[in-house]
Amino acid sequence: MKPIQSKRLAELGSAIFSEMAQWKKEVQERGVDVIDLGIGSPDRPPSPKVMQVLAEAAMNPRMYGYPTSEGSHAFREAVARWYKHRFGVELDPEREIVTLMGSQDGLAHLALAVTDPGDTVLVPDPGYPIYSASLVLAGVKPYFLPLRAENDFLPKLEDIPEETARKAKFILLNYPSNPLSAVATLEFFRKLVDYARRHESLIVHDLAYSEMAFDGFRPPSILEVEGAREIAVEFHSLSKSFNMAGRRIAFMVGQQDAVRALRVLKSNIDYGVFLGVQEAGIAALEEDMSPESRPVAGLYERRRDIVIDGLKQAGWDIPKPKATMFIWAPIPKGWTARQISREILYSAGVVVIPGDAFGQEGEGYVRIALVQEEERLREAVQRIARFLQEARP
Numbered sequence: 001m002k003p004i005q006s007k008r009l010a011e012l013g014s015a016i017f018s019e020m021a022q023w024k025k026e027v028q029e030r031g032v033d034v035i036d037l038g039i040g041s042p043d044r045p046p047s048p049k050v051m052q053v054l055a056e057a058a059m060n061p062r063m064y065g066y067p068t069s070e071g072s073h074a075f076r077e078a079v080a081r082w083y084k085h086r087f088g089v090e091l092d093p094e095r096e097i098v099t100l101m102g103s104q105d106g107l108a109h110l111a112l113a114v115t116d117p118g119d120t121v122l123v124p125d126p127g128y129p130i131y132s133a134s135l136v137l138a139g140v141k142p143y144f145l146p147l148r149a150e151n152d153f154l155p156k157l158e159d160i161p162e163e164t165a166r167k168a169k170f171i172l173l174n175y176p177s178n179p180l181s182a183v184a185t186l187e188f189f190r191k192l193v194d195y196a197r198r199h200e201s202l203i204v205h206d207l208a209y210s211e212m213a214f215d216g217f218r219p220p221s222i223l224e225v226e227g228a229r230e231i232a233v234e235f236h237s238l239s240k241s242f243n244m245a246g247r248r249i250a251f252m253v254g255q256q257d258a259v260r261a262l263r264v265l266k267s268n269i270d271y272g273v274f275l276g277v278q279e280a281g282i283a284a285l286e287e288d289m290s291p292e293s294r295p296v297a298g299l300y301e302r303r304r305d306i307v308i309d310g311l312k313q314a315g316w317d318i319p320k321p322k323a324t325m326f327i328w329a330p331i332p333k334g335w336t337a338r339q340i341s342r343e344i345l346y347s348a349g350v351v352v353i354p355g356d357a358f359g360q361e362g363e364g365y366v367r368i369a370l371v372q373e374e375e376r377l378r379e380a381v382q383r384i385a386r387f388l389q390e391a392r393p
């Protein structure tokens with residue numbers, strides 16, 4: 001038999017995530033009640049209204065034909081209304097919006113639609129794993145942009161070699177960021193648009209956490225920058241903003257040729273999102289634009305305070321993030337990210353992710369996901385506090 005797995009497959013996926021899953025299993029088999037602050041899956045359901053619309057759609061016989069891969073006109077119209085409402089940006093539902101089976105679908109496939117093997121693409125380090133995985137699938141070389149605390153976790157555009165910048169097909173960024181929980185201002189986006197224009201590169205911006213921001217901060221869309229829609233696309237997902245992670249619906253908007261390219265690729269691969277889920281998506285966007293809208297942010301703001309304030313009392317000082325469901329915690333001296341994550345799990349029964357799972361620049365940090373109720377988070381903080389008192393690297 002010839003080897004079954006492709007060489008490509010071997011390059012995919014961080015070994016750390018499967019190792020972590022193994023550690024968790026081991027600890028659970030010892031009877032420990034593990035508190036999982038690892039994977040960033042929202043723990044709350046969508047609003048009752050959204051679930052009601054989906055339930056009714058599920059009983060509607062007309063919903064069961066093949067949808068279209070670019071998404072229903074009605075869903076794209078709702079996206080355009082929401083963009084105008086939220087960011088003041090006008091979009092053409094026909095040419096500037098494509099519906100996705102989750103951002104993951106679009107992020108995984110975009111490189112295949114807009115690059116050729118051997119091209120260069122700029123991606124953040126640390127970054128969400130699908131970014132570099134999508135480049136492996138497309139045979140494209142990633143150039144990693146180091147994101148460091150001393151630069152507020154923004155890339156230093158002037159440090160990118162001119163030659164690399166000129167070759168780069170696109171530059172991918174994500175603010176508010178997973179795993180960094182860092183944010184960007186409209187002013188940074190203006191500089192980025194300028195930079196991309198000079199080098200004739202597409203900008204790909206992942207705005208999955210636009211609705212999860214705190215202390216009054218409202219994350220901007222890059223498309224608010226004058227002329228950005230000629231050079232940038234932006235990903236949004238209903239997974240985090242409306243607790244719909246299992247429902248698989250998202251969208252990409254902006255630069256027409258990139259939207260068209262992704263639509264063409266997807267029309268060869270899939271038949272789109274179940275119409276009932278698109279109806280639920282419309283309901284979620286409409287509800288968000290209504291006066292009764294109750295954003296998810298407040299919930300995570302309280303959880304953030306419980307964990308950050310609690311760990312501070314235990315002597316672990318971590319900056320307070322302005323957005324996302326993650327805490328990017330610089331680890332105490334003497335540990336590696338992997339060692340401390342392992343110890344926190346084995347001796348405190350709490351899962352956190354070592355920062356280097358997101359790229360080599362993540363060494364020195366762990367990511368804590370705020371995906372448990374307040375009571376469980378308090379318990380996790382107590383256990384980690386005890387661990388910090390007793391443990392030595």
Ligand SMILES: *Cc1c(COP(=O)(O)O)cnc(C)c1O
Pocket residue numbers: 040101102103104105128174177178206208236237238239240245249250
């Ligand atoms: C969760 C997340 C997404 C959303 O993915 P979906 O496939 O839409 O569920 C996209 N980007 C980042 C950075 C995320 O953390």
